[in-house]
Amino acid sequence: MKLIIKAALLAAAALSSVTTASAQEDLKVGAIYMDAQGFYAGVRKGIQDGAEEAGRNLVIVETNAQGDVSKESSFIDSLISADVQAIIVSPVSADGSYRAIRRAHDAGIPVVCYNTCLNEQDMKEYISAYAVGDPYDFGHKLGDAAADYFIAEGNDAPKIAVLNCEFVEVCVTRRKGFEDALMAKVPDAEIVANQEGAILDKAVSVASTMLTSNPEIDAFFGEAGGATLGAARAVRSQGKEGEVVVFGGDMTTEIAQELADFTVIKGVVDISGQGLGKLALAQAIKSIDGTPPEGIEVPYDIDLYKSSEDGKGWLEAHADGIP
CATH class of the missing domain: 3.40.50.2300 (Response regulator)
Incomplete structure (x- = not known):
């Protein structure tokens, strides 16, 4: 039963x-x-x-x-x-x-x-x-992908805003990994804002305010799914597609669709x-x-998606929409 x-x-x-x-x-x-x-x-x-x-x-x-x-x-x-x-x-x-x-x-x-x-x-x-x-590896993989993107774009001093979920410790560690990987390759990158925005509606509002207050923002780092999608929606609502990009965590159908479009979201890390x-x-x-288990922690793999084809592949593999 x-x-x-x-x-x-x-x-x-x-x-x-x-x-x-x-x-x-x-x-x-x-x-x-x-x-x-x-x-x-x-x-x-x-x-x-x-x-x-x-x-x-x-x-x-x-x-x-x-x-x-x-x-x-x-x-x-x-x-x-x-x-x-x-x-x-x-x-x-x-x-x-x-x-x-x-x-x-x-x-x-x-x-x-x-x-x-x-x-x-x-x-x-x-x-x-x-x-x-591993939350550090989670952030590190994404920071590395973001650094590669900025290098390819010829932007050696990108300004990044963070939408966080740092009321839980893992998200603090995610940001540490992201920053370490980014700064290792793009040392003049700068985090210009960092505010809580884990839930979608709040994330859209906070990201929109960030864009208004900091028009020089080049990218968002969304530490969790609601933050990632909220940042992308804020970018679109302000007509900044092609100017501001998003790197974030946690795949969902809507996030995968944004990645497949590849206009705003440029990279996503995910734990199934x-x-x-x-x-x-x-x-x-x-x-x-x-x-x-010995040692308490039991690791699980972290996936990085960083192309339109990756987004389309995720959608095909998750036709039911459940990540």
């Missing part, structure tokens, strides 16, 4: 009704997604597909934290009460999420992070496994949401079985 239970089914009566013929082999795993943007839709599908392929009687109890630490905390408490055997989570805050995760750990429930996690000390203490694409979801679930099952 493979079941995916929505957050609405968290009521105790609903949870208590979940039964199977062979209880000793059943697994119940909680899954928390940070938000509903494209990447996390991919993670959700990866977890669901992984559940189907696991060869176990597996129940997934899931919800969306909506980027809210208090909602995340409340759901973790519900999962503890529901006697899940593991929890998969992309913590909203490296420092603010640890209390709820510690409660799960103290209850004997292994916690598996994916994409984001706690600070290093708390991660060693409370986390069983961390499925992650589906692949990372499968990896996180596999680590949860291993942790339940008493064989967590």
Whole structure:
């Protein structure tokens, strides 16, 4: 029996009704997604597909934290009460999420992070496994691609604006990798603005304001999917196609379409949401079985897309639109 239970089914009566013929082999795993943007839709599908392929009687109890630490905390408490055997989570805050995760750990429930996690000390203490694409490498690959673009364009002092998601530590590390790679090849490049803009609507607004306030901007770096697409939309809305370009993270159908067009978006780095979801679930099952990974972190590949053909190829490979 493979079941995916929505957050609405968290009521105790609903949870208590979940039964199977062979209880000793059943697994119940909680899954928390940070938000509903494209990447996390991919993670959700990866977890669901992984559940189907696991060869176990597996129940997934899931919800969306909506980027809210208090909602995340409340759901973790519900999962503890529901006697899940593991929890998969992309913590909203490296420092603010640890209390709820510690409660799960103290209850004997292994916690598996994916994409984001706690600070290093708390991660060693409370986390069983961390499925992650190296955030420094994520930024570095993109910074290297951006540097090559500017060199080809003969721009040896580009001015770049950053739309960030730095309320999570991985995004700070992404920017560090981006800047290191860019400055190594184009030492006179300059970051002229850096503001939070992870959600699409906010990203469009912030990027538009940046373009108005800093008309000399040559490019945007979007640290996550909403930022990447928001920057591209802002460039188009102000008629700056051909003047301002975008480099960013996280593939979605719309971002791939922009890359395929190759007018505004010139490079995208991506960690497959589906692949990372499968990896996180596999680590949860291993942790339940008493064989967590050594060293906690379990790496996942990072892909770089930097041509129109790359964008078209991604669209063909993801006809369902799920990254």
